[in-house]
Amino acid sequence: MAKKYTFACRDIGMSCGFNTDAASMDALLPKIAEHAKSAHGMSRIDDATMAKVRAAIKEA
Numbered sequence: 001m002a003k004k005y006t007f008a009c010r011d012i013g014m015s016c017g018f019n020t021d022a023a024s025m026d027a028l029l030p031k032i033a034e035h036a037k038s039a040h041g042m043s044r045i046d047d048a049t050m051a052k053v054r055a056a057i058k059e060a
């Protein structure tokens, strides 16, 4: 069974129903960045938010 990485916005305290998954961290982070930009108006994710994002990503 391949590994899967999942992320949900609510896990970093956002009141947002977005969640996503990918086969690797490298594939997942761009999806999160794209969502942060389009849904939350973050043109870039700052270091503090990125630390929260990384902490909230679950390996399954």
Ligand SMILES: [Zn+2]
Residues within 6 Å of the ligand: 009, 014, 016, 017, 018, 035, 039, 040
């Ligand atoms: Zn969101």
